[in-house]
Amino acid sequence: MNIKIDELLAALKKKEEEQDKNTVLWVLAIIGAVAAVAGIAFAVYRFFAPDYLEDFEEDLDDDFDDYFEDEE
Structure with missing residues (x-):
C-alpha cells in the first residue's frame, strides 16, 4: 500500500515539474515571437524610410568641393 502511495506521489510530482517546464517554454x-515581429517591423521601417542623412552628406560634399574649386 505504501508503495502505491509513493508511486502516485512521484507521478504527481513529475507531472507538476513537466507542467512548469511547459509554462516556461510557452513564455519563452x-x-x-514578439521579438521576431518587432525585428521584422524595424527592418521594414528601415527599408522604406528615406535616408535624409545621405542627402545631407551629398550637399555637404558639393559645398566642400565648390569651396576648394573657388580658391584655385
Whole structure:
C-alpha cells in the first residue's frame, strides 16, 4: 500500500515539474515571437524610410568641393 502511495506521489510530482517546464517554454516562445515581429517591423521601417542623412552628406560634399574649386 505504501508503495502505491509513493508511486502516485512521484507521478504527481513529475507531472507538476513537466507542467512548469511547459509554462516556461510557452513564455519563452511568446517572447521570441514578439521579438521576431518587432525585428521584422524595424527592418521594414528601415527599408522604406528615406535616408535624409545621405542627402545631407551629398550637399555637404558639393559645398566642400565648390569651396576648394573657388580658391584655385
